[in-house]
Amino acid sequence: MSVLHFAILLPLLAAPFIPFLFKGMKQIHTGWFVLVVPVVLVSYFAGFIPVTSAGDVVTETIAWMPSLGINFTAYVDGLSLLFALLITGIGALVVLYSIYYLDKDKESLGHFYVYLLMFMSAMLGVVLSDNMIVMYMFWELTSISSFLLIGYWYEKERSRYGAQKSMLLTVFGGLSMLGGIVLLESMVGSYSIRDMVANSGVIAESPFFLVAMILILLGAFTKSAQFPFHIWLPDAMEAPTPVSAYLHSATMVKAGLYLVARMSPVFQESPVWLWTIAAVGMFTMFWGSFNAVKQTDLKGILAFSTVSQLGLIMSLLGLGAAALHYDGIDDNIFIVATIAAIFHLINHATFKGSLFMMAGIVDHETGTRDIRKLGGLMTVMPITFTIAVIGSLSMAGLPPFNGFLSKEMFLKATTKVFSADFFALETIGILLPVVAFLGSVFTFIYSIMLFTRTFMGEAKFDQLPKKPHEAPIGMLISPVILALLVVGLGFFPNVLSNTLIKPAVESIYPTLVAQGQNVKVDIYFWHGLTPELYMTIGVILLGSLLFWQMNKWMGIYNRIPHRLTLNGVYDGTLVWSNKAAYRFKDNYMTGFIRSYLIYIFVFLSGMMLFSIWWFDMYQFSFENMAEIAPYEYVLGAVVILAALAILFMKSRLPSIILLGVVGYGVALFFVFFGAPDLALTQLVIETVSVALFLLVFYHMPDISKKETRMRFKVGNAIVAVLVGVTVTLLSFMALTHKSLSSISEYHIENVYDLAAGKNMVNVILVDFRGFDTLFEIVVLGIAALGIYTMIKFRTTRRTKGDGANEAKQQTRQ
Amino acid sequence: MKQNSKRVNDVILQTASIIIFFIIVIFSINLFFAGHYSPGGGFIGGLMTSAALVLLLLAFDSNTLSKVLPIDYRLMTATGLLIALATGLHSLFFDRPFLTHAYGKFDLPLLGEQTLHTAIAFDLGVYLVVIGVTMTIIQTIGESE
Numbered sequence: 001m002s003v004l005h006f007a008i009l010l011p012l013l014a015a016p017f018i019p020f021l022f023k024g025m026k027q028i029h030t031g032w033f034v035l036v037v038p039v040v041l042v043s044y045f046a047g048f049i050p051v052t053s054a055g056d057v058v059t060e061t062i063a064w065m066p067s068l069g070i071n072f073t074a075y076v077d078g079l080s081l082l083f084a085l086l087i088t089g090i091g092a093l094v095v096l097y098s099i100y101y102l103d104k105d106k107e108s109l110g111h112f113y114v115y116l117l118m119f120m121s122a123m124l125g126v127v128l129s130d131n132m133i134v135m136y137m138f139w140e141l142t143s144i145s146s147f148l149l150i151g152y153w154y155e156k157e158r159s160r161y162g163a164q165k166s167m168l169l170t171v172f173g174g175l176s177m178l179g180g181i182v183l184l185e186s187m188v189g190s191y192s193i194r195d196m197v198a199n200s201g202v203i204a205e206s207p208f209f210l211v212a213m214i215l216i217l218l219g220a221f222t223k224s225a226q227f228p229f230h231i232w233l234p235d236a237m238e239a240p241t242p243v244s245a246y247l248h249s250a251t252m253v254k255a256g257l258y259l260v261a262r263m264s265p266v267f268q269e270s271p272v273w274l275w276t277i278a279a280v281g282m283f284t285m286f287w288g289s290f291n292a293v294k295q296t297d298l299k300g301i302l303a304f305s306t307v308s309q310l311g312l313i314m315s316l317l318g319l320g321a322a323a324l325h326y327d328g329i330d331d332n333i334f335i336v337a338t339i340a341a342i343f344h345l346i347n348h349a350t351f352k353g354s355l356f357m358m359a360g361i362v363d364h365e366t367g368t369r370d371i372r373k374l375g376g377l378m379t380v381m382p383i384t385f386t387i388a389v390i391g392s393l394s395m396a397g398l399p400p401f402n403g404f405l406s407k408e409m410f411l412k413a414t415t416k417v418f419s420a421d422f423f424a425l426e427t428i429g430i431l432l433p434v435v436a437f438l439g440s441v442f443t444f445i446y447s448i449m450l451f452t453r454t455f456m457g458e459a460k461f462d463q464l465p466k467k468p469h470e471a472p473i474g475m476l477i478s479p480v481i482l483a484l485l486v487v488g489l490g491f492f493p494n495v496l497s498n499t500l501i502k503p504a505v506e507s508i509y510p511t512l513v514a515q516g517q518n519v520k521v522d523i524y525f526w527h528g529l530t531p532e533l534y535m536t537i538g539v540i541l542l543g544s545l546l547f548w549q550m551n552k553w554m555g556i557y558n559r560i561p562h563r564l565t566l567n568g569v570y571d572g573t574l575v576w577s578n579k580a581a582y583r584f585k586d587n588y589m590t591g592f593i594r595s596y597l598i599y600i601f602v603f604l605s606g607m608m609l610f611s612i613w614w615f616d617m618y619q620f621s622f623e624n625m626a627e628i629a630p631y632e633y634v635l636g637a638v639v640i641l642a643a644l645a646i647l648f649m650k651s652r653l654p655s656i657i658l659l660g661v662v663g664y665g666v667a668l669f670f671v672f673f674g675a676p677d678l679a680l681t682q683l684v685i686e687t688v689s690v691a692l693f694l695l696v697f698y699h700m701p702d703i704s705k706k707e708t709r710m711r712f713k714v715g716n717a718i719v720a721v722l723v724g725v726t727v728t729l730l731s732f733m734a735l736t737h738k739s740l741s742s743i744s745e746y747h748i749e750n751v752y753d754l755a756a757g758k759n760m761v762n763v764i765l766v767d768f769r770g771f772d773t774l775f776e777i778v779v780l781g782i783a784a785l786g787i788y789t790m791i792k793f794r795t796t797r798r799t800k801g802d803g804a805n806e807a808k809q810q811t812r813q
Numbered sequence: 814m815k816q817n818s819k820r821v822n823d824v825i826l827q828t829a830s831i832i833i834f835f836i837i838v839i840f841s842i843n844l845f846f847a848g849h850y851s852p853g854g855g856f857i858g859g860l861m862t863s864a865a866l867v868l869l870l871l872a873f874d875s876n877t878l879s880k881v882l883p884i885d886y887r888l889m890t891a892t893g894l895l896i897a898l899a900t901g902l903h904s905l906f907f908d909r910p911f912l913t914h915a916y917g918k919f920d921l922p923l924l925g926e927q928t929l930h931t932a933i934a935f936d937l938g939v940y941l942v943v944i945g946v947t948m949t950i951i952q953t954i955g956e957s958e
Contacts, residue, residue, distance in 0.1 A: 676852035680844075684860040688947070695954060756916045756930055757849040765854065766932045766939070770912045773935075774897055777942040781890045784946040788887065791957045 002060040004074045007044050008124045011037050011117035018117065022110035030109040031099035037117065038092035041124075045084045052078045052503040059130070069191050075130035078503020082342065083127035083251075083258055085500070086349050090250040091120050093478035097357050098242035100475035101364060112152060112240070119145035123251050127258055132181045132191045139177070139219070142252050143170040149247060150239040162235035165570070169232045173222025177259075180215030183208050184266075197265040197510055204269055213267050216259070217276060224256025226314060227284040230307040231566045237299040241360030244299060249306050249352040254345060257310065260317050261341070264508050268321035277318030282414075282435045284311025289442035294557040298359040298369040298454065301446055302352065305395065308443060309348045312410060315432070316341035319413050320508065334416060335505065340409030342504045346496065347394065347402040347489065354482035355391040355450070358384055361475055362454060367465030371449070376459025381470050383480070388451040390483045394490070396447035396543075397440065397536065402489035404536075411436060411532035437535055444543030445550075594716075601719050605726040612729065620736035632672060639665035650709050652697055660690040677761045823872070830872035837865035845940055846933075855936035859943025866948060875955060886952065890945030897938025900931055 006013075014037050022030045051058060058076040065071070076084070095116070102109060122145055125138030143166075151163030185191050187206045188199045196203065203209055220226075225233040236248050247253070260277060267273040288308030295301040320338030361384050362377065363369045378385045390401060397407030414436040417429035461468060489496070546553070588599070612618055642661040649655045663686030670679035747760055747768065757763040765773050838861075845858030869878050904913035916930035 677854065677857065680852060680857045681860070684857065684864065688860075692954075755914065755932070756928055757932070759848060759850055759852060759854070761852075762848045762854040762936075763932070765856075766849075766935045767914050770901070770914075770932075770935055773939060774901060774912070777894060777897060777939055780942055780946040781894055784890060784949040785887070787950050788953050791953045 001062060002074070003044075004058065004060045004076065004128070005062055005072065007041055008074060008128055009121055010041060011124070012121035015114045015117040015121075018113045019110040022108075022113075026104075029099050029104045030113055031095055031102070034113045034117065035092065035095045035099070038088045038095060038120065041120075042085065042088035042092055045081060045088055048076050048081050048084075049499050052076065052081050053499050055503065055506065064134070069185075070133045071131055072134050073130040073192065074128045075194070076128060077507040078500070078505070079258070079261055079507040080127050082346070082500050082504045083254070084124055086254070086346070087120060087123045087127070087251050090246060090349055090353055093353065093481060094242045094246040094250075097245070097360070097475060097478040098240070100472055101242055101360055102240065112149075115145050115148045115152070116243075116246070119149065119247065119252070123255065126255050130193050132184070132193060132196075134191075135193075136174070136178055136181055139223075139255065140171070140174050142223075142255060143167065143174055146170070146236070146247050146252055149243045150236045152240055152243065153238070156238065158235070159238040162232070162238040166232040166236050169222050169229050173219040173229065176215045176222075177219025180212045180219065183212040183215065187212070193262060193266075196263075200266045200269065203266055209267075209270070210272060213270070213273060214276075216263055216267075220256035220259040220263075221280065222256070223259070224253050224310050224314060225284075225307045226256070226280050226311060227287050228566050230284060230288060231570055233307055234295075234300055234303040237297070237303050241299070241356060241363065244302075245353050245356035245360070248303065249356055250349040253306060253310055254313075254349070257313050257317065257341075257345060260314065261504075261508050264317065264321060265510050268324055274318050274321040277321075278315045278432065279318075281311045281313070281315030281318055282432055282439070284308065285315060286435050286439040286442070287311075289439045289446065292446040293442055293449065294554070295446075296370055296372050298362060298371060298374075298450070299356070301371075301450055302355055302359060305443070305446060306348075306352060308439060309344070309352065309395070312436075312439070313341045313344050313348070315436075316344065316410060316413055317508075319417075319432075322416075323509065324511070334413065335509070336409055336416070337413035338505050338508055339501060340406055340413055342501050343402075343409065343493070343496075344406035346500070347406050347486070350482050350485045350489065351391040351394040351401075351403060354387055354479040354486065355395070357475075357479040357482070358388045358391060361471040361479070364475070365466065365471055366468045371453040373460065373463055374454045375457040376455070376461075377468055378455040379459075380468050381455070383476055384471060385451070385455045387476075387479045387483045388455060390486050392447040392450045394486045395450075396444045397539070400490045401486050402493065403486075405490065405493050407440065408532050408536065411440070411535045412530065415531045415535075433535075437539065440535070440539045441543045441546065444539050445547050448543070448547050598715070598719055601723050605719075605722045608726045608730060612733070617733060617737075618729075620732040624735070629672070632669075635665055635668055635672070639669075647710060652700075656690060656693045656697060659693070660686060663690070675761070677759070827872045830868050834865050834869055837868065838862060841865065845936065848936055849930065849932060855939030856943055859940040860947065862940075863944050863947035863951075866944075867951060870951070870955070875952060884948075886945045886948040888945075890942050890949065893938045893941030893943075893945055895938070896941065897935050900935040900938060903931065 014034070018030060018034065021033050025033075048058065058074075060074045062072045095113075098112070098116075102112065119142060122138045122141035126135055126142060129135040129138060147163050147167040150166055151159050153159045181191070184196055184203065187203050187208065188196050190196070203212070206212075222229040222232075233248060233253065237244055239248070264273075285308050288304045288306075288311055292301050292304035292308060295304060316337045320334060320341060323334035323338065359369060361381070362374065365381065365384075366374065366377070368374065394401035394403035397403045411433070414433040417432050588595070639662055642658045642665065646655045646658045646662075649658065663682065667679050667682035667686060670676075670682055747764060751757055751760045751763050755763045755767040757767070841858045841861030841864075844853035844861055845855060846853075848854030848858065866878070866882070869881075900914075901912040904915070905911060907913075907915075912935075914931045914935070916928060916932070918926055919929050920926050
């Protein structure tokens with residue numbers, strides 16, 4: 001195990017010690033011990049920056065299941081490293097924040113940090129695995145740990161609902177992704193992502209290309225909360241705020257983006273890839289921002305905002321695929337889309353993390369997150385307010401923050417579609433900048449709303465559950481660091497250009513890099529009077545106008561009834577599928593044995609008749625039949641008549657007697673067919689069973705002794721005739737088809753020489769095939785013991801006129 | 814089987830049963846021993862013996878029968894199973910597969926030269942099990958209320 005593997009698994013290895021630290025060291029907040037892990041990891045991963053910026057990669061392999069081609073291959077390139085740094089960096093800040101956010105005496109911190117560490121390992125595993133099966137394993141581990149974290153306050157009903165919803169949706173996507181992985185493996189013959197990238201030509205020509213792509217994308221879309229799977233994210237806000245900040249804004253929801261970026265080299269030659277991702281991402285961006293405006297909960301706004309921003313990055317990753325269709329890198333205008341995606345990914349992690357922590361502080365200090373109750377907090381919480389303003393303005397895409405830069409690049413990438421001349425980008429593609437513009441307008445509105453509604457306006461402190469005051473310094477450290485990053489990246493964006501962004505972009509375009517082309521990342525404020533600048537001005541103007549006139553148009557949100565919203569559809573599907581499953585089950589699981597017998601018999605006949613017809617086996621001849629003696633006719637008629645007569649008897653007593661007639665008739669048949677042993681046994685057994693029948697009849701409750709003829713039911717008659725015909729047909733056919741001679745010749749020849757006996761039946765029973773007999777007598781013994789225990793060891797003794805009797809009679813009717 | 818509330822004087826039945834009982838038992842033993850050469854064997858022999866016992870049950874009551882023949886039929890079943898199993902197992906000691914029978918001619922003191930076959934031991938197991946099972950069932954059902 002290399003150091004790299006150890007680093008990936010370090011949080012998981014540390015997790016088992018957490019409960020002991022929590023129980024043993026009550027006086028110290030457990031978070032301090034946990035904090036060591038991400039801090040160590042972030043410094044370790046920072047050490048890789050020189051390696052990746054030089055264009056090198058690090059690969060370490062542990063054989064796990066080599067025979068299946070599943071090995072734990074850790075692979076560090078620009079993209080992985082960027083994510084690993086985000087995970088560990090934000091992880092450290094979130095752990096620090098949680099130390100002040102979660103009370104060590106009231107919360108079960110042991111659980112919290114175990115889940116969090118589990119998640120951290122899982123996330124590192126996702127971004128650093130080269131083997132797709134291993135990646136899938138970590139992927140599901142993120143789903144599970146996220147489920148546990150959302151349901152952390154499991155006494156709350158909303159928490160459980162949110163946890164279940166996110167679990168169902170992300171696991172649905174995860175399983176689809178597994179299907180995609182298996183398909184890709186079948187095309188390439190390897191689970192390694194690098195092998196898939198190297199063989200992208202093979203994959204592109206495969207008939208399953210589209211299926212594999214859609215399955216992989218389903219995984220990415222559900223995880224990254226893209227339309228229409230975004231609905232789990234707002235409900236996941238029931239988690240503690242550090243969790244929301246960490247999982248549901250900075251890391252886990254970006255796993256889908258990571259997957260799309262990682263798989264881009266495999267799929268991006270295809271126009272379907274570009275269009276699916278760009279369209280879904282763009283619409284998600286619009287829909288998320290549109291819905292964020294109507295939220296009244298701070299974290300609700302942030303959740304929809306996250307959805308929107310993820311959509312933005314997703315669409316940029318889609319548009320980035322267009323870069324492959326240009327030859328020269330210098331005028332390769334679409335590379336800017338990918339650069340923007342990576343840059344915005346970093347920016348979003350910084351400002352969204354700080355905003356979530358801000359929301360947590362407001363919640364913690366005032367007792368509510370409802371923006372209708374909040375207001376005027378600016379004076380009492382100045383630092384939090386500053387953080388909120390910086391974060392919100394960066395999110396809205398205003399200068400001088402980093403959000404402005406990436407938003408400009410986003411608008412630039414979308415306007416580039418005008419100059420493209422492939423994939424119908426120049427025609428339908430016009431929709432992209434339009435939707436992007438509208439989405440940006442709503443983004444502007446909710447960003448402004450976020451801090452004006454919370455911190456400005458009139459103060460209503462008397463209505464708040466707690467008296468508000470500034471948060472403790474420890475809680476402010478993390479958001480302040482993030483806000484400083486927001487500002488710092490805004491002013492000095494090129495700090496990261498060559499260290500983080502360029503290697504990440506290069507790993508998305510391995511083919512371009514292989515051609516010796518160089519990705520140039522140069523981010524600066526002033527582009528000149530470009531279309532995107534006009535668009536930004538337009539966003540600010542239109543956004544301000546709409547924000548000012550907000551009360552007039554808010555009504556449109558109430559137009560959509562709950563049933564037609566996606567949440568309504570989700571809830572409805574759950575309820576409906578549950579009901580449908582019950583109804584389906586109730587329809588055939590009637591509880592009546594006669595229904596089950598009908599299924600069994602109909603299935604039996606159906607299968608038999610179908611296979612007779614399907615394999616064209618229908619043939620029989622009477623050639624090898626023996627002569628039928630007259631007395632056999634007579635006996636056959638007697639047996640048939642007796643059997644038929646049972647059906648028409650009014651009372652059960654004659655039925656039992658007639659059954660005896662059939663049995664003795666069969667014994668006589670044995671006599672005719674030369675089977676004395678069988679005849680003897682049949683006679684005695686028939687006698688015993690008739691006696692037992694009579695005994696049962698004697699003890700039957702009086703009411704069911706009533707003399708009624710069996711009711712005629714057409715269905716039953718048809719099934720009975722069907723089964724009879726089937727079995728008869730089969731027996732005739734079996735006789736006709738008999739192709740091998742019987743082994744009885746051997747028995748006849750050797751019965752005396754080998755077994756010193758002359759009664760062949762008995763010799764077979766005790767000698768040739770004594771093993772069967774041994775177990776038949778065991779069966780008899782079990783039956784006797786069963787009867788003995790059933791009768792002797794009744795725990796409840798039935799008394800006369802007891803309820804049990806009556807209940808039995810009622811079910812009979 | 815079901816005990817009558819008032820005693821019935823059935824001398825003829827009882828007297829006849831006692832005689833017939835021995836005939837049936839001897840017949841059943843014959844069936845059992847003849848099994849390897851002519852129709853019969855452990856199964857039918859066991860059934861016949863239990864039929865004889867049932868006849869006694871019909872003529873007398875179960876208390877009388879258990880006094881005359883103090884047999885635990887469940888133990889009998891177990892013994893039968895054990896004998897059958899042991900017959901199967903014995904061949905393992907002679908390095909043969911499970912349930913390989915052995916036979917040979919022996920000069921017995923009173924009976925003269927006779928063929929002895931381990932299959933008869935196996936059949937004895939079957940015989941005992943069948944009697945044990947039949948009688949357990951009939952006794953249990955008969956004694957229950």
